[in-house]
Amino acid sequence: MALLEVRDLHVHYGAIHALHGISLTVEQGQIVTLIGANGAGKSTTLRTISGLLRPTRGTIYFDGKPIVGMPPHQIVRMGLVQAPEGRGIFSNLTVAENLDLGAFTRTDRAAVAADRERALDLFPRLRERLKQMAGTLSGGEQQMLAIARAMLARPRLLLLDEPSLGLAPQVVQTIFKIIREINAAGTTILLVEQNAHMALSVAHHGYVLEVGEIKLSDSARRLESNDEVRKAYLGVG
Numbered sequence: 001m002a003l004l005e006v007r008d009l010h011v012h013y014g015a016i017h018a019l020h021g022i023s024l025t026v027e028q029g030q031i032v033t034l035i036g037a038n039g040a041g042k043s044t045t046l047r048t049i050s051g052l053l054r055p056t057r058g059t060i061y062f063d064g065k066p067i068v069g070m071p072p073h074q075i076v077r078m079g080l081v082q083a084p085e086g087r088g089i090f091s092n093l094t095v096a097e098n099l100d101l102g103a104f105t106r107t108d109r110a111a112v113a114a115d116r117e118r119a120l121d122l123f124p125r126l127r128e129r130l131k132q133m134a135g136t137l138s139g140g141e142q143q144m145l146a147i148a149r150a151m152l153a154r155p156r157l158l159l160l161d162e163p164s165l166g167l168a169p170q171v172v173q174t175i176f177k178i179i180r181e182i183n184a185a186g187t188t189i190l191l192v193e194q195n196a197h198m199a200l201s202v203a204h205h206g207y208v209l210e211v212g213e214i215k216l217s218d219s220a221r222r223l224e225s226n227d228e229v230r231k232a233y234l235g236v237g
Contacts, residue, residue, distance in 0.1 A: 009058035033191040033199040036209035042192040050082040079156030091135025102152030119148040140171035196233035
């Protein structure tokens with residue numbers, strides 16, 4: 001049984017039909033990526049999975065349980081956690097306070113403290129800046145904080161929305177190295193990313209979205225060598 005299964009998902013923004021019957025699966029232990037141009041429906045898909053948007057039709061199963069209509073905080077408690085596009089950090093709180101908010105659904109204080117240490121081991125720069133206001137961090141550090149905060153919720157499935165957006169190439173390399181490490185430690189990941197080359201380099205499976213529909217679905221390796229994908233998204237050919 002897939003950890004996440006999305007079937008025939010339709011989403012409207014008023015009169016705009018944003019998603020046209022999307023279906024996808026994420027198996028336990030995988031990194032699955034959604035790639036596509038701006039406006040293809042990638043972020044809408046993640047927001048619907050995490051409960052922030054209500055679909056007009058379709059079903060979403062997490063660990064075999066239907067979650068459409070469930071409040072977002074309950075979905076987080078189940079282990080499905082999103083690090084949003086634009087990072088969504090609280091600028092007027094410290095790094096430490098932002099991390100504390102990641103664990104707001106948890107009562108297991110000793111385990112939270114251990115998970116906080118693991119997150120800071122992944123992102124040593126954050127350890128140096130725990131008392132610093134989050135709004136004064138660089139863009140790359142803010143992205144690290146957004147992912148670390150999500151890890152404090154102890155996700156079984158981590159939704160990452162455009163983690164490389166606006167970051168320098170060297171920082172992007174660091175972020176994707178850490179994404180690999182998080183996955184290797186046992187967290188399944190659904191990744192939305194405009195940098196198709198980086199996304200496919202870390203993913204096991206990929207879906208190509210175009211105007212609210214899935215046009216291609218294949219292993220990441222095969223998508224990397226697909227002529228259509230290379231021309232449209234990898235700048236090759």
